[in-house]
Amino acid sequence: MNIKSDTAKGYLFALVGTIAFSNEYIFSKAALNEVHLTQFGVYWFLTGTILTLLYSLYYKKLIRIKFLTKNQYFILVILGLLEIITATTFYLSIHIIPNPAVTSFLGNMFPVMLMLGGVTVLGEKFGPVETAGVTLAITGAFIVSYTGEASLKIFIPGAGIVLLNAFFATTASLIIKVHVKNISPELLNLNRSLWLLLFSVIMLFIYRQPVAIPLSALKNIAIGAILGPFVAILTIYYSFRYIEASRSSIIQSLKGIFVLIGSFLFFGTLPLPHQILGGGITIAGVMVMSLGRSGLLKIFNKKQ
DSSP: OOHHHHHHHHHHHHHHHHHHHHHHHHHHHHHHTTSOHHHHHHHHHHHHHHHHHHHHHHTTOSGGGGGOOHHHHHHHHHHHHHHHHHHHHHHHHHHHOSOHHHHHHHHTHHHHHHHHHHHHTSOOOOOHHHHHHHHHHHHHHHHHHOOSOOOHHHHHHHHHHHHHHHHHHHHHHHHHHHHTTTSOHHHHHHHHHHHHHHHHHHHHHHTTOOSOOOHHHHHHHHHHHIIIIIIIHHHHHHHHHHSOHHHHHHHHTTHHHHHHHHHHHHHOOOOOHHHHHHHHHHHHHHHHHHHHHHTTTTTSSOOO
16 A cells, blocks of 8 residues: 555545535525525435436445445444434525625634544544644634624524534544445445435425425536535545545635635635635645645654
């Protein structure tokens, strides 16, 4: 096994997943402005399920299902339940919090919690240089997302929901990190999409929402679902196979920068000066962390 090559793959998967997830945020926000959350969920996760299933069948990634142990089936059930809570709180926060920057600011709790979880639960380690890079990356991510207009009253309504999302997303990610080498990322992603699709269908009937939705919403859902439930989740799961969960989480903290880029391309909004500053700090932090991990700055780092 080439450790350096595998590490590079891990960072690349995490970066692709982060870019895809950032654009998922934009398209899901646009769709949720037109349809009910349950309608959104049905079409969103139906698209994700179909794409993941077709991809898995084409590349024969589901052959090992018959070899799964009872414990692994139990893990899939637990992950399914966790993903229902995680996805519901995530899209609910996007829907109810009026200021997207506030949602993004609060959403930075996830990479922080995942990093801490990787270190405390999985025993992952950071050297001094990597620790400095982590600090810079997270600091920059918070600066990018903060507008200076957010008062305590704005944070309170959605903070609890986003905090729940971060906690359950971290729990699911740590479980996936432990089992991703024995249960393929494709199967994990398909399991996630199926559980969320089933839950969305049930909630659609409970809330008595119509199946028909506007074509414009369907277009945004189709694009977003390709980027989100299919590309983003699959590549993030693959990153867990090659690098520690804590390091993947730091790459994911770049999300705010890509949201800014996506917002400019789709909505014509330019970054504010403090957002550019925060983006630069985040990029610098990720570079420092990567150089520390590669050993190029090992003069300041402990040998791991």
